Amino acid sequence: MSEKPIETKVDEAQTAALELATLSDERRRAGLEAIADAIDEHHDEILAANEKDVTEAEKLLEAGEYSQALVDRLKLSASKLEDISEMVRSVAAQEDPLEKTLEARRLDEDLELYKVAVPIGVVGTVFESRPDALVQIAALGLRSGNAVILKGGSEAAHSNRVLFEIIEEATATADVPDGWAQQIEAREDVDAMLAMDDSIDLLMPRGSSAFVSYIQDNTSIPVLGHTEGVCHVFVDGEANLEMAEEIAFDAKVQYPAVCNAVETLLVHEDVATDFLPGIVERYEDADVELRGDEATREVVDVDPVTDDDWNTEYGDLELSIKVVDSLSAAMGHITEYGSKHTESIVTEDADRAARFMRGLDSASVYHNASTRFADGYRYGLGAEVGISTGKIHARGPVGLEGLTTYKYHLEGDGQLVATYAGEDAKPYLHEEFDAEWTPGRLSEK
Amino acid sequence: MSEKPIETKVDEAQTAALELATLSDERRRAGLEAIADAIDEHHDEILAANEKDVTEAEKLLEAGEYSQALVDRLKLSASKLEDISEMVRSVAAQEDPLEKTLEARRLDEDLELYKVAVPIGVVGTVFESRPDALVQIAALGLRSGNAVILKGGSEAAHSNRVLFEIIEEATATADVPDGWAQQIEAREDVDAMLAMDDSIDLLMPRGSSAFVSYIQDNTSIPVLGHTEGVCHVFVDGEANLEMAEEIAFDAKVQYPAVCNAVETLLVHEDVATDFLPGIVERYEDADVELRGDEATREVVDVDPVTDDDWNTEYGDLELSIKVVDSLSAAMGHITEYGSKHTESIVTEDADRAARFMRGLDSASVYHNASTRFADGYRYGLGAEVGISTGKIHARGPVGLEGLTTYKYHLEGDGQLVATYAGEDAKPYLHEEFDAEWTPGRLSEK
Numbered sequence: 067m068s069e070k071p072i073e074t075k076v077d078e079a080q081t082a083a084l085e086l087a088t089l090s091d092e093r094r095r096a097g098l099e100a101i102a103d104a105i106d107e108h109h110d111e112i113l114a115a116n117e118k119d120v121t122e123a124e125k126l127l128e129a130g131e132y133s134q135a136l137v138d139r140l141k142l143s144a145s146k147l148e149d150i151s152e153m154v155r156s157v158a159a160q161e162d163p164l165e166k167t168l169e170a171r172r173l174d175e176d177l178e179l180y181k182v183a184v185p186i187g188v189v190g191t192v193f194e195s196r197p198d199a200l201v202q203i204a205a206l207g208l209r210s211g212n213a214v215i216l217k218g219g220s221e222a223a224h225s226n227r228v229l230f231e232i233i234e235e236a237t238a239t240a241d242v243p244d245g246w247a248q249q250i251e252a253r254e255d256v257d258a259m260l261a262m263d264d265s266i267d268l269l270m271p272r273g274s275s276a277f278v279s280y281i282q283d284n285t286s287i288p289v290l291g292h293t294e295g296v297c298h299v300f301v302d303g304e305a306n307l308e309m310a311e312e313i314a315f316d317a318k319v320q321y322p323a324v325c326n327a328v329e330t331l332l333v334h335e336d337v338a339t340d341f342l343p344g345i346v347e348r349y350e351d352a353d354v355e356l357r358g359d360e361a362t363r364e365v366v367d368v369d370p371v372t373d374d375d376w377n378t379e380y381g382d383l384e385l386s387i388k389v390v391d392s393l394s395a396a397m398g399h400i401t402e403y404g405s406k407h408t409e410s411i412v413t414e415d416a417d418r419a420a421r422f423m424r425g426l427d428s429a430s431v432y433h434n435a436s437t438r439f440a441d442g443y444r445y446g447l448g449a450e451v452g453i454s455t456g457k458i459h460a461r462g463p464v465g466l467e468g469l470t471t472y473k474y475h476l477e478g479d480g481q482l483v484a485t486y487a488g489e490d491a492k493p494y495l496h497e498e499f500d501a502e503w504t505p506g507r508l509s510e511k
Numbered sequence: 512m513s514e515k516p517i518e519t520k521v522d523e524a525q526t527a528a529l530e531l532a533t534l535s536d537e538r539r540r541a542g543l544e545a546i547a548d549a550i551d552e553h554h555d556e557i558l559a560a561n562e563k564d565v566t567e568a569e570k571l572l573e574a575g576e577y578s579q580a581l582v583d584r585l586k587l588s589a590s591k592l593e594d595i596s597e598m599v600r601s602v603a604a605q606e607d608p609l610e611k612t613l614e615a616r617r618l619d620e621d622l623e624l625y626k627v628a629v630p631i632g633v634v635g636t637v638f639e640s641r642p643d644a645l646v647q648i649a650a651l652g653l654r655s656g657n658a659v660i661l662k663g664g665s666e667a668a669h670s671n672r673v674l675f676e677i678i679e680e681a682t683a684t685a686d687v688p689d690g691w692a693q694q695i696e697a698r699e700d701v702d703a704m705l706a707m708d709d710s711i712d713l714l715m716p717r718g719s720s721a722f723v724s725y726i727q728d729n730t731s732i733p734v735l736g737h738t739e740g741v742c743h744v745f746v747d748g749e750a751n752l753e754m755a756e757e758i759a760f761d762a763k764v765q766y767p768a769v770c771n772a773v774e775t776l777l778v779h780e781d782v783a784t785d786f787l788p789g790i791v792e793r794y795e796d797a798d799v800e801l802r803g804d805e806a807t808r809e810v811v812d813v814d815p816v817t818d819d820d821w822n823t824e825y826g827d828l829e830l831s832i833k834v835v836d837s838l839s840a841a842m843g844h845i846t847e848y849g850s851k852h853t854e855s856i857v858t859e860d861a862d863r864a865a866r867f868m869r870g871l872d873s874a875s876v877y878h879n880a881s882t883r884f885a886d887g888y889r890y891g892l893g894a895e896v897g898i899s900t901g902k903i904h905a906r907g908p909v910g911l912e913g914l915t916t917y918k919y920h921l922e923g924d925g926q927l928v929a930t931y932a933g934e935d936a937k938p939y940l941h942e943e944f945d946a947e948w949t950p951g952r953l954s955e956k
Contacts, residue, residue, distance in 0.1 A: 084846065088869045171891050177880065179890055186902055187872060263727070267902050282708070282731040288903040289731075309925035316927035401529065412925075416951020423920050423950075424533045427632060434953075435622065435923030444931070445624055445919070446616050446941035457631055457712050457916045458733040459904040471902045474890070475868050478880030480754035480857075482761035486889070496891035505868075506861020508879075 195219025295325025640664025
């Protein structure tokens with residue numbers, strides 16, 4: 067990795083971004099294929115670097131500073147590397163998100179407006195210490211024509227350096243503009259990035275909620291990120307209780323460490339006595355630690371809940387339970403304590419489901435399905451860039467589309483605004499029509 | 512205007528926002544009709560309040576602190592009030608931007624995902640001292656189901672207070688949720704808003720570029736705004752010079768005070784001798800103050816340009832001219848000095864036009880048309896919320912759509928993620944299909 071200052075790296079990324087924006091779909095795909103091939107060809111080099119990271123991490127594990135889970139996530143193998151190059155090829159296979167015409171409107175005869183999808187530009191990313199994260203983010207950036215600044219976790223420093231060099235070299239041979247990907251390692255460089263609002267168009271931090279908040283609070287660059295996931299399942303009085311039990315179980319137990327797992331189960335009082343004993347038994351068999359409010363504890367024997375539980379993302383086999391007396395009370399609880407991530411109602415009553423889905427301000431609202439479906443792959447978005455708990459630009463699971471913006475192309479024939487203003491103003495047509503923008507649209511007619 | 516603290520106002524707006532999100536198109540339109548009628552019925556009251564603002568402004572005009580233009584903009588009349596209520600009715604007539612299904616995807620049999628347009632929530636706005644601005648922003652907010660915090664210029668304080676009361680009363684009688692619109696007047700309240708990232712979803716400041724930058728630098732709330740408009744017209748070597756002259760003239764002279772007027776004219780050296788004398792004569796006849804680089808001054812007699820001119824938004828009858836030796840040089844200049852607002856190339860060569868349009872990172876890029884078309888009304892977006900020079904969420908002229916976001920509705924039949932994971936994972940269908948989300952979609956089958 068070169069020792070260029072961060073300002074030079076971001077400058078180079080800006081220059082590359084302009085070229086990337088006009089790079090054909092074919093060449094961007096060829097760049098990705100080159101990355102995948104290079105990873106396949108450099109297993110030894112990558113695994114040797116990774117071994118250094120793992121050794122250092124194991125020392126810290128012995129010292130009690132790291133968890134086994136962290137060490138496991140760090141560790142690469144030949145088969146994991148195959149998965150990674152496979153992932154890169156699947157990103158290459160995704161439909162091109164660029165230069166689609168999103169809208170076409172005829173303002174007047176021979177005055178055609180096209181809204182065209184384009185890359186965002188320079189995207190600064192900071193991500194967790196899984197070495198596959200660097201490859202994934204670089205791949206998504208290239209697919210969508212964005213220049214990327216990559217800052218990975220220091221635990222994966224050796225692996226990331228080698229992976230970055232491989233990516234840089236592979237894309238250079240595939241004629242992707244130099245400088246499209248830049249790696250930074252120092253925490254000071256992250257802070258320097260936060261001030262570069264003239265040259266960085268978007269920041270995408272991944273990591274703890276505290277870290278994402280820190281980024282948001284210290285930059286005027288737009289931030290796409292994910293803070294907390296305090297998700298709810300509401301078992302309505304009109305629920306099919308068998309279905310409710312399956313959903314409540316899946317939403318907590320299938321994979322409790324992720325942001326779309328349920329943290330609070332809300333149960334309508336009409337079904338509390340019928341529903342709670344069965345689900346509590348299943349949870350306890352699966353070692354879920356349960357806490358309940360008073361009404362819950364009248365029906366089942368669980369620990370008392372505290373007010374802090376309601377807005378805690380456990381990320382583990384823990385769950386809080388509350389009995390509510392109405393749909394409104396359930397919605398009120400979610401509005402007060404939720405993080406606007408994902409909520410599900412289980413009910414046979416379509417109108418009640420619609421009230422729940424319309425009335426809650428969460429990125430994903432479900433009717434009779436597990437909250438665990440909130441994920442870019444499951445949503446069919448292809449690769450996932452991340453999940454956004456913000457409401458601006460992209461919300462919920464974010465795919466390649468979230469890495470694009472648009473620009474207006476206007477094709478005219480010498481039209482002047484003066485013609486359409488004042489006393490004898492010519493009226494606009496403003497007709498939507500169906501066409502892709504292509505160079506010289508008007509002259510071809 | 513009530514003397515509630517800003518925190519109370521924002522709380523009320525948040526509560527109202529949840530109700531507004533489920534308010535039918537019909538009731539939102541009825542609210543707007545009620546506003547328009549109320550304005551029609553209260554001319555005397557509004558004009559009396561406006562008279563106070565104008566009197567105060569005239570005193571400051573005499574003292575040399577205000578400009579005549581500012582006083583003119585402040586002043587209302589019966590006919591201006593008719594225009595304002597007409598504008599509100601036209602916002603009501605706009606197509607509903609809400610609850611449209613933007614995408615529908617079948618994840619599996621009876622597991623349907625809908626991406627549905629919804630309001631953003633609570634939008635904080637700060638705007639210039641034209642009294643019609645308050646009504647316009649409130650109207651756009653209500654049409655798109657957003658609660659709005661309104662902060663107008665202090666010069667229009669009396670007018671704004673009366674207009675706000677009329678709006679508040681009219682929408683209350685039309686059953687729009689109380690508290691959907693909130694007025695603030697103190698500068699301290701604006702600063703307080705900047706810190707309320709838990710309750711305000713978007714800030715839309717209008718005003719000077721310095722003011723918008725101040726807002727961006729002092730909040731972690733997303734900001735949609737417009738900083739500078741340094742727009743360019745490039746007369747290519749392959750231009751129809753007659754057309755080029757008309758466009759260059761219109762882009763500067765038709766209305767020089769606005770952000771989409773051209774500030775720098777770039778001329779290819781191949782046509783400089785043929786093109787410059789004619790356009791310079793027309794500009795001079797229209798009292799445009801001209802500055803040129805050396806090559807320009809070899810052809811026409813204009814003042815020398817300074818480096819500062821290239822990134823100055825004159826907003827007046829002033830223009831800088833540069834002769835360039837290539838399309839790339841023109842693009843390089845725009846990339847270096849432009850503000851990514853609007854640029855136009857005049858050329859008969861479609862490929863050169865395409866290079867210009869693809870290669871520049873501006874919100875609007877034109878071929879053979881005046882930069883002055885960059886405007887929400889001309890683009891056919893209906894009413895314009897503002898123009899964004901950012902690239903995230905909404906870019907260029909922003910219509911009602913820019914005041915919406917989306918949310919995912921998932922309709923299931925008890926589906927669990929466990930079914931689609933692990934060894935015997937059921938594959939997803941991921942079929943796009945054509946349907947609007949309606950309550951109880953699945954149960955109706």
